[in-house]
Amino acid sequence: MRIIQVLGTNGKGTTSTYIADILTQAGYKTGLFTSPHLIRREERIKIDKKNIPAERFDALEEKYKSEETFFKTFTKAAMEYFEEEKVDFAVLECGIGGRKDPTTAYPAECKVFCRIGMDHMHILGNSVREIAEEKFAAVRPGITVITMPQRDEAMEVGVRVCREMGAKLIVTENYTEGKDADHINYRGIENIRINSPTDAARQNACMAIDAVLSLENTHITADDIRTAVSNMVMPGRVQYFAEEDLLIDGAHNEDSLHLLAHILRTRYKGRKIVLLTSATVRKDVSELSDLAKELGAVVYTTCVVKSRNVSAAELAEKFEGAIAIEDFEDAYPTAKKAAHESGSMLLCAGSLYLAGAVLGEIGYEV
Numbered sequence: 001m002r003i004i005q006v007l008g009t010n011g012k013g014t015t016s017t018y019i020a021d022i023l024t025q026a027g028y029k030t031g032l033f034t035s036p037h038l039i040r041r042e043e044r045i046k047i048d049k050k051n052i053p054a055e056r057f058d059a060l061e062e063k064y065k066s067e068e069t070f071f072k073t074f075t076k077a078a079m080e081y082f083e084e085e086k087v088d089f090a091v092l093e094c095g096i097g098g099r100k101d102p103t104t105a106y107p108a109e110c111k112v113f114c115r116i117g118m119d120h121m122h123i124l125g126n127s128v129r130e131i132a133e134e135k136f137a138a139v140r141p142g143i144t145v146i147t148m149p150q151r152d153e154a155m156e157v158g159v160r161v162c163r164e165m166g167a168k169l170i171v172t173e174n175y176t177e178g179k180d181a182d183h184i185n186y187r188g189i190e191n192i193r194i195n196s197p198t199d200a201a202r203q204n205a206c207m208a209i210d211a212v213l214s215l216e217n218t219h220i221t222a223d224d225i226r227t228a229v230s231n232m233v234m235p236g237r238v239q240y241f242a243e244e245d246l247l248i249d250g251a252h253n254e255d256s257l258h259l260l261a262h263i264l265r266t267r268y269k270g271r272k273i274v275l276l277t278s279a280t281v282r283k284d285v286s287e288l289s290d291l292a293k294e295l296g297a298v299v300y301t302t303c304v305v306k307s308r309n310v311s312a313a314e315l316a317e318k319f320e321g322a323i324a325i326e327d328f329e330d331a332y333p334t335a336k337k338a339a340h341e342s343g344s345m346l347l348c349a350g351s352l353y354l355a356g357a358v359l360g361e362i363g364y365e366v
Helices: 012-025 054-063 070-084 128-136 152-165 199-214 220-232 255-268 284-295 310-315 328-342 350-360
Strands: 004-005 031-032 043-047 089-093 108-111 145-146 168-170 184-186 189-193 239-241 246-249 273-277 298-303 324-326 345-349
Touching: 004 012, 004 031, 012 031, 012 199, 012 220, 043 070, 043 255, 054 070, 054 273, 070 089, 108 184, 108 199, 128 152, 145 152, 145 255, 145 350, 152 168, 168 199, 189 220, 189 310, 199 220, 199 255, 220 298, 255 284, 255 345, 273 284, 273 350, 298 328, 310 324, 324 328, 328 345, 328 350
Parallel strands: 004 089, 004 108, 031 089, 108 145, 145 168, 246 345, 273 298, 273 345, 298 324
Antiparallel strands: 031 043, 184 189, 239 246
């Protein structure tokens, strides 16, 4: 079993999924381990885009329940499942950091570093450089490292660590626009359709392409790449449902919220917005609060996972004129009704837990 690890602050799940889907399209049996799940736990562990059976997940969770964290439990469960099923490749999304993350314990031949920014500062550090040190500490001697162009301080760390470790560093290049705004050209592969309006999705696809092309002793064609990337949709990431006039985005930190803001200011310019939001403990919601004020959004706050989220009342204090509804089961239909009656788009943003809850409400299958 060959392993690819995906690290960073933003875009790990999307990049991991692109990589796994390309490998599956090329005929390789491919395991994918990601987090968090949106609707059901089995989403975290897939082989060739199919979730692990619930009963197998339960058995493996029971076997490893004594591990000190649930993430380590799920990591060990995933790896045992992949080994049992004899996958050719396992694509592992890192949890937090890199230095001590459970996925780092497994010998990856390729490590992909998505955009590094400010998140989980209480664990990783209070500057981009400190966070980059924690993430690039996962690099091992002689491997291949793929990274997008990072902020200067993060890039300096990556270049230094790769040099010290004798790792091959590949920096993702700029893509060009294809036949229209929804298509890109990259590494000589033309007209790759991207099912997302964000530049970040394009960058993530390019990192995934660089990762699979770096793998030795594989046969992956341009058609494999084009087909897999063009068919991939990442649930809960700037995902619009026209019939519902609903935009769902799990954006919850500074960089991802900047991307969401750009989409709202361009693609949805002039739309009236009703915002439904929730937030996990320690999350700085000032970016989303400022954006809501700028857009003149009507704001509802709620609490999806009571053990992980701040209360709706506490969150409402961070938003001008917000209406707090603690139970999501009441908050969602109330916000939906308010959006419909005012001719507004309903935006659900601020948390992947919220994104998953809303997808569940509309019957979306992940």
